[in-house]
Amino acid sequence: MTPQKPERSARPTPRAVAHSGTAKLGRPRASGAAKDEDPRQAILVAAAELFSRTGYARTSTRAIAEQVGLRQPSVFHYFKTKEDLLAELLENLITPTTQLLARLEVLDAAPAAKLYALAFGDVLNMASSDTNMTTLQFLNDARTERFDAFWALRTQLFDGYSKLISEGLANAVFACRKESIARSVVFGIADSVALWEDADSFEPYEISIEVADAILLFLLADKDDMETVRTEGLALIPSARKEAE
Amino acid sequence: MTPQKPERSARPTPRAVAHSGTAKLGRPRASGAAKDEDPRQAILVAAAELFSRTGYARTSTRAIAEQVGLRQPSVFHYFKTKEDLLAELLENLITPTTQLLARLEVLDAAPAAKLYALAFGDVLNMASSDTNMTTLQFLNDARTERFDAFWALRTQLFDGYSKLISEGLANAVFACRKESIARSVVFGIADSVALWEDADSFEPYEISIEVADAILLFLLADKDDMETVRTEGLALIPSARKEAE
DNA sequence: ATTATCTATAGATCTATAGATAATGC
DNA sequence: ATTATCTATAGATCTATAGATAATGC
Numbered sequence: 001m002t003p004q005k006p007e008r009s010a011r012p013t014p015r016a017v018a019h020s021g022t023a024k025l026g027r028p029r030a031s032g033a034a035k036d037e038d039p040r041q042a043i044l045v046a047a048a049e050l051f052s053r054t055g056y057a058r059t060s061t062r063a064i065a066e067q068v069g070l071r072q073p074s075v076f077h078y079f080k081t082k083e084d085l086l087a088e089l090l091e092n093l094i095t096p097t098t099q100l101l102a103r104l105e106v107l108d109a110a111p112a113a114k115l116y117a118l119a120f121g122d123v124l125n126m127a128s129s130d131t132n133m134t135t136l137q138f139l140n141d142a143r144t145e146r147f148d149a150f151w152a153l154r155t156q157l158f159d160g161y162s163k164l165i166s167e168g169l170a171n172a173v174f175a176c177r178k179e180s181i182a183r184s185v186v187f188g189i190a191d192s193v194a195l196w197e198d199a200d201s202f203e204p205y206e207i208s209i210e211v212a213d214a215i216l217l218f219l220l221a222d223k224d225d226m227e228t229v230r231t232e233g234l235a236l237i238p239s240a241r242k243e244a245e
Numbered sequence: 246m247t248p249q250k251p252e253r254s255a256r257p258t259p260r261a262v263a264h265s266g267t268a269k270l271g272r273p274r275a276s277g278a279a280k281d282e283d284p285r286q287a288i289l290v291a292a293a294e295l296f297s298r299t300g301y302a303r304t305s306t307r308a309i310a311e312q313v314g315l316r317q318p319s320v321f322h323y324f325k326t327k328e329d330l331l332a333e334l335l336e337n338l339i340t341p342t343t344q345l346l347a348r349l350e351v352l353d354a355a356p357a358a359k360l361y362a363l364a365f366g367d368v369l370n371m372a373s374s375d376t377n378m379t380t381l382q383f384l385n386d387a388r389t390e391r392f393d394a395f396w397a398l399r400t401q402l403f404d405g406y407s408k409l410i411s412e413g414l415a416n417a418v419f420a421c422r423k424e425s426i427a428r429s430v431v432f433g434i435a436d437s438v439a440l441w442e443d444a445d446s447f448e449p450y451e452i453s454i455e456v457a458d459a460i461l462l463f464l465l466a467d468k469d470d471m472e473t474v475r476t477e478g479l480a481l482i483p484s485a486r487k488e489a490e
Numbered sequence: 491a492t493t494a495t496c497t498a499t500a501g502a503t504c505t506a507t508a509g510a511t512a513a514t515g516c
Numbered sequence: 517a518t519t520a521t522c523t524a525t526a527g528a529t530c531t532a533t534a535g536a537t538a539a540t541g542c
Contacts, residue, residue: 039520055385057302060504074521076506137385139440140300177455181447185455188437195384195436196429206423210430214463223468284494305530319495321532 040078042068044092047085048135056086056141083146090142090150093135097122098153100237101160109236111167112174112216112225116233118160119212122190127204136194161187168219175221182219189215285323287313289337292330293380301331301386328391335387335395338380342367343398345482346405354481356412357419357461357470361478363405364435364457371438372449381439406432413464420466427464434460 046067050059061082062072079085100121104114126136142150162183168174176182193199193211209230216229291312295304306327307317324330345366349359371381387395407428413419421427438444438456454475461474 053388055302055388057300057386061506062504070520071522072504073506073523077520080506082505140382140385141302143298143300178451181451181455184441184443184447184452185437185459188440188456189434189459191440192430192433192437195433195439198429202426202429206426210422210426211433214430214434214459217462217468218459223462306532307530315494316496317530318497318532322494325532327531 039068039070039074043070043075043078044085044089048089051086051089051138052135056138081146083144086138086142087147087150089135090138090147091153093126094150094153094157096125098156098160100125101157104236105160107236110173110229110232111164111171112220112229113232113236115161115164115168115219116212116216116229117236118164119186119190119215120208120233121237122157123193123211124204124208126191126193127199127202127207136191158183158187161190165219173221173225174219176219185218186215189218284313284315284319288315288320288323289330289334293334296331296334296383297380301383326391328389331383331387332392332395334380335383335392336398338371339395339398339402341370343401343405345370346402349481350405352481355418355474355477356409356416357465357474358477358481360406360409360413360464361457361461361474362481363409364431364460365453365478366482367402367435368438368456369449369453371436372444372447372452381436403428403432406435410464417466418470419464421464430463431460434463 043064047059047064050063050067054063060072061075064085065072065075075085079088097118101118104117107114165174165176165179165183165186169176169179189211193207199207212233213226213230216226216233217223220226220229288309292304292309295308295312299308305317306320309330310317310320320330324333342363346363349362352359410419410424410428410431414421414424434456438452444452457478458471458475461471461478462468465471465474
């Protein structure tokens with residue numbers, strides 16, 4: 001038993017209604033607070049932040065709501081369940097990378113360059129948005145049916161990595177002792193940014209270069225190809241230079 | 246609201262008492278079931294497995310107890326709180342590696358070889374015991390005060406990695422663009438085994454070699470040193486050959 | 491006397507629903 | 517009529533404690 005204070009108490013006044021007079025019930029449309037504009041989006045952002053800091057299970061829907069300036073049940077106006085919230089965060093996180101994969105697959109380029117581009121883009125995506133930064137840490141909370149769609153996307157991504165590795169091996173541009181393990185090593189390195197405690201002390205671009213380099217250095221038969229592969233790989237990502245500096 | 250069945254129901258008969266007669270209350274010492282010998286240890290094993298499969302928060306103390314053949318409150322005879330259980334698992338996981346670090350620090354060997362040994366031992370430890378396999382996944386559930394001791398150990402380990410990296414750079418045996426990022430990349434790669442979905446399809450020894458190689462290939466100024474460093478590194482770990490297969 | 495176990499349960503949540511209310515847009 | 521919000525609360529857990537009970541070891 002871990003008694004705490006009762007949950008009803010300081011009611012934070014129904015938000016400062018800026019212009020049109022008295023604060024009442026109902027629907028005080030555009031009010032002050034952090035939620036501004038799109039409450040749904042604000043809930044997602046708040047949830048990502050709280051989940052990251054406190055963990056999924058220990059973050060209550062009440063805490064999320066209050067961070068946004070709403071009362072607890074209002075969250076359920078936008079999301080049917082709490083799991084839906086996490087599912088949407090996870091799918092939002094992985095989707096840009098599966099899209100990148102799809103684009104790369106139809107390009108005519110060396111498998112090593114494509115792999116570099118995929119890893120770079122994957123890490124950049126994870127490291128870029130504050131919201132995403134650590135979302136992947138919640139793999140463990142996402143082990144119920146509700147997350148089947150997310151896991152299907154993850155499998156798709158894993159297969160994408162795997163295929164490029166296979167092609168590079170067929171090429172003899174890559175070398176490894178055991179392909180099945182090499183796949184897991186590579187996928188693991190890409191995801192490992194999710195475990196960084198200090199990811200936000202670095203530029204996403206820097207992080208992405210280092211991690212993608214680490215993956216290629218692991219796989220390349222001739223490590224002297226590194227520079228070339230990096231250049232070719234980055235060239236496959238239109239946005240890479242924008243994000244650069 | 247997600248109604249389920251009431252939690253009291255099928256009582257699984259107080260365990261088949263093998264020899265000395267009738268099953269009663271109290272203390273049926275050595276009975277059958279899975280817990281055999283040391284219930285405390287059995288609870289740890291069951292918890293690790295259930296936490297891994299289901300997640301820390303979604304695993305109830307009741308589920309742990311029943312897996313071991315006890316009733317829910319009996320868990321609290323051995324562990325004061327549920328957090329204590331996770332804390333012990335996490336500390337058990339990390340301790341062998343901090344000990345390895347301490348041993349390596351007093352050895353007279355090249356920093357690259359020491360780093361190889363540290364990474365190899367770290368990963369081998371994580372990949373070896375079924376119990377440990379995925380324990381690190383719970384970093385997120387371990388963000389309360391109760392886990393300060395664990396986090397201190399983790400910092401110690403991170404610092405150990407960092408120091409070896411620094412020495413290797415001073416040596417010019419290592420090279421990197423930015424030391425602070427390189428540290429995080431290396432630490433991340435070492436931990437990334439915790440994210441593997443399929444770690445148990447491989448030999449721990451194999452996994453450890455590949456991951457340690459990946460780390461060194463990332464850092465080495467001259468990638469042709471890889472073989473030598475690996476040989477020297479493994480030589481620093483007495484048990485390495487035993488585990489080899 | 492101590493240790494290990496059990497049954498019963500207090501106390502604290504927490505998610506999600508019900509139903510009221512008000513603003514907005516047609 | 518619809519949308520967004522609120523208050524109130526049902527219902528389901530879940531952790532941890534209290535207190536009984538029996539076996540063991542001195």
